[in-house]
Amino acid sequence: VEGTGSLLNFRVAAMNLGTDDLMEAYKDSARKLVESAETFSGYRKKNPKILALHASSHRTSNTYALWSAVKEKLLQEEEGRENPDIREIGLRNGTLYDCSGCSFNACRHFGEQESCFYGGVIVEDVYPAVREADAVVMICPNYNDAISANMTAFINRLTALYRIRQFYDKAVFAIIVSGYSGNDTIARQLISAMNMNKNFYLPGRFAMLETANDPGTAVRLPGIQARIESFADRIRQTLIL
Ligand SMILES: Cc1cc2nc3c(=O)[nH]c(=O)nc-3n(C[C@H](O)[C@H](O)[C@H](O)COP(=O)(O)O)c2cc1C
Structure with a gap:
């Protein structure tokens, strides 16, 4: 401590x-x-719920394309195998406001009602989905060696919910893509914000880190299929009984 x-x-x-x-x-x-x-006896269960959060265009995003491939593996039917329930929420421009930094008492007051001063998609969709989830997958392109503004706003807005409950029972995973370099910086930011600050459980090798710039190139990187499979397996082994 x-x-x-x-x-x-x-x-x-x-x-x-x-x-x-x-x-x-x-x-x-x-x-x-x-x-x-x-x-502690592990968090694995039969049908864990995974919440994937992104702020990307489905059509062009490298991080989202990698997530889609990982998701496909996670949902692949196999005899005698349990699969997770997966929900995705897009946090694109205009769908959420950043935290306004209310006073502690105001934040706790709204938090006790599972709400937040700003309301909107975060309160209506994201809070209930986080509450139910066994794991959150953060889909994070590198923007200026930082987590993008919309994804950061999500983390900031989690504070109201955090006032009334801890997130120890939920794992955090991430898919991070940089055009050139800086994946480690984004991974560290996620560890700081989601694990050390918000107490999400941090599984070993929690993030898939790739380097790709032009749209469509991440899923064509050499050896990418094996890394997609291995990341999906890691999520599976962490969450599924
Ligand atoms: C606003 C912006 C800032 C970026 N900053 C960086 C950077 O600092 N370092 C880097 O390696 N790539 C940077 N990139 C490149 C992206 O990380 C890269 O294109 C990645 O594939 C984007 O993922 P996406 O397609 O899921 O958005 C930046 C891209 C944008 C749009």
């Missing part, structure tokens, strides 16, 4: 517990961590 010298990073956790005793909040977090380590 990460505590700064002043324990000021436990201010919100303390408020959530209805106290101003930062040490109490710190100990509560440590206790919960030990409890979850002791009781």
Whole structure:
């Protein structure tokens, strides 16, 4: 459990517990961590729900094309094999606003109603889908060595839901494509935001990283079919009993 010298990073956790005793909040977090380590038995189940989030054009996007190929593998019927339920939501321009940084109390007030000040697609579609999901797949092109604005807005808007529930029981996966370089930077940003900050479970080798620029080129990279299959297998082994 990460505590700064002043324990000021436990201010919100303390408020959530209805106290101003930062040490109490710190100990509560440590206790919960030990409890979850002791009781952890994996998250695998028969028909896990996967939520794929993207902000890409179906027609031209390299990241979306790779996801489509991974999804096809995940849904491939095989005798005696369980498949996941997959839902996709597109977060393209105009469908969502970024977080407006409401006060803690306002954010918690909306969060308690599973809502957020801005409402819209995030509250109506995305929050319920995240709540139900066993894993989220972040489909992330590299835009200026950063997660794109729409995908970042999704992460920011998750904060209201995070006020009232943790995401420990959900895995995060990612498909990342850069035109030239920087896949590692995007992967690190996702680990920071989704795992370290929002507590999503981080499976080993959680991301598929590819380098392709022109539309349609990612799915034609040398050896790509084997990597698509191996990524789909990894998702399967993490989530399916
Ligand atoms: C606004 C913008 C910024 C980009 N910045 C970078 C960058 O910093 N580094 C890089 O390697 N590629 C960069 N690219 C290239 C994309 O990562 C690359 O074209 C990728 O295939 C896009 O995936 P998509 O087709 O799913 O959108 C950028 C592309 C756009 C449109």
